[in-house]
Amino acid sequence: MYGISRISCQQDVMLVTFPEADQGAGSMAAFLTAFSDAGVNMDMISQSIPKGAKADLSFTTSYENWALVMQTLPRLTAGKSGPAPLIGGGYSKLNLFGQEMEGMCGVAARVLAVLAGAKVGVELITTSSVDISLLVAAEDEDTALSALREAFSL
Structure with missing residues (x-):
């Protein structure tokens, strides 16, 4: 979704x-x-x-x-x-994928807003038309995954 x-x-x-x-x-x-x-x-x-x-x-x-x-x-x-x-070490990489992302506005903005709301910092972000990769501190992994799964109904 x-x-x-x-x-x-x-x-x-x-x-x-x-x-x-x-x-x-x-x-x-x-x-x-x-x-x-x-x-x-x-x-x-x-x-x-x-x-x-x-x-x-x-x-x-x-x-x-x-x-x-x-x-x-x-x-x-x-x-x-x-x-x-x-x-530096101690990071986790989150990969968000969706064919529906192609041509859809605001997906990365929504992802970053969700993580900001969960107080999870993003060290690095890369994107393609169907993929968003985020580097977060390992200690924030569970919080980030939970917030993103809830926000995107996964």
């Missing part, structure tokens, strides 16, 4: 962010390729609006990939100045 037909959850998710990453041709691809080559399955890939030649680049992955991420970082950061990568 209201565009959402299914909600699922993935636990033990980590967030990796490169603040002020180079935004030139091939730079973002080089970051993602390095992790891909190391066997890190990335999800929720997000880039901020470029600020000059820099942009923030974030992705999520299973916490099981912690060692692979840490092994890959030196290849990407060696000899570069700027802010250090930000890496």
Whole structure:
């Protein structure tokens, strides 16, 4: 109902962010390729609006990939100045799906309003025409799922 037909959850998710990453041709691809080559399955890939030649680049992955991420970082950061990568765990990823979402206005706004009403913060959101993925603190997972299931009659 209201565009959402299914909600699922993935636990033990980590967030990796490169603040002020180079935004030139091939730079973002080089970051993602390095992790891909190391066997890190990335999800929720997000880039901020470029600020000059820099942009923030974030992705999520299973916490099981912690060692692979840490092994890959030196290849990407060696000899570069700027802010250090930000890496954090303790997240859950909520996936909201609905074919009816395509062409429907306000679904993401409703989702965010429901979570705000439940006092659940959203660390990262990515969307497609039929999917909304949300990264929330693991301790807020049950509250978020309950509020969303009630709001969307699931």
